[in-house]
Amino acid sequence: KNQVEQSPQSLIILEGKNCTLQCNYTVSPFSNLRWYKQDTGRGPVSLTIMTFSENTKSNGRYTATLDADTKQSSLHITASQLSDSASYICVVSAAGSYIPTFGRGTSLIVHP
Amino acid sequence: DGGITQSPKYLFRKEGQNVTLSCEQNLNHDAMYWYRQDPGQGLRLIYYSQIVNDFQKGDIAEGYSVSREKKESFPLTVTSAQKNPTAFYLCASSIGGTGDEKLFFGSGTQLSVL
Numbered sequence: 001k002n003q004v005e006q007s008p009q010s011l012i013i014l015e016g017k018n019c020t021l022q023c024n025y026t027v028s029p030f031s032n033l034r035w036y037k038q039d040t041g042r043g044p045v046s047l048t049i050m051t052f053s054e055n056t057k058s059n060g061r062y063t064a065t066l067d068a069d070t071k072q073s074s075l076h077i078t079a080s081q082l083s084d085s086a087s088y089i090c091v092v093s094a095a096g097s098y099i100p101t102f103g104r105g106t107s108l109i110v111h112p
Numbered sequence: 113d114g115g116i117t118q119s120p121k122y123l124f125r126k127e128g129q130n131v132t133l134s135c136e137q138n139l140n141h142d143a144m145y146w147y148r149q150d151p152g153q154g155l156r157l158i159y160y161s162q163i164v165n166d167f168q169k170g171d172i173a174e175g176y177s178v179s180r181e182k183k184e185s186f187p188l189t190v191t192s193a194q195k196n197p198t199a200f201y202l203c204a205s206s207i208g209g210t211g212d213e214k215l216f217f218g219s220g221t222q223l224s225v226l
Contacts, residue, residue, distance in 0.1 A: 044217050
């Protein structure tokens with residue numbers, strides 16, 4: 001069964017600090033992996049997409065990594081801001097499947 | 113400004129009542145989806161549609177119904193058979209529904225039971 005596990009479940013950091021969120025998956029055959037950011041009471045918004053051949057991709061202060069061999073991805077946030085407070089969801093797509101698999105998300109709170 | 117519009121933002125349901133959540137998109141996407149989100153849970157798929165006049169059940173379709181009469185519209189009805197309907201409902205769309213595309217989400221509807 002395709003599964004996506006995220007850790008930690010929640011994280012509290014001080015403004016300006018860095019943090020790393022983890023995503024482990026058992027989705028097969030792998031097609032791509034996306035990270036979404038979901039603000040409270042809003043719909044998720046795509047941050048990055050990682051394909052099999054990509055190891056690292058940056059989007060501003062967000063950097064995603066992918067290790068297709070160990071089936072792990074991480075999302076690193078640099079110099080956190082209050083606006084980074086949100087839930088971050090890892091979504092993995094399998095080749096030939098019409099439906100991607102969602103992780104439960106990591107809730108990030110950035111304190112001033 | 114292209115996007116997905118969900119309405120209403122908040123909805124209350126009485127016992128035995130059916131309620132309908134609206135979802136409209138002007139992105140010209142073929143595929144549309146309905147997800148349910150409970151606190152501390154991941155998004156769970158209720159129904160999806162890859163083309164007009166066709167839709168498929170997701171993991172938790174019981175107690176819900178949908179229609180896809182127009183490309184831009186995918187309303188979700190929460191029937192009285194859904195015994196625990198309180199949740200945040202998200203509508204999404206993608207270009208072709210191949211499963212590996214970026215999903216574009218609406219702002220959600222919070223449904224509560226009176």
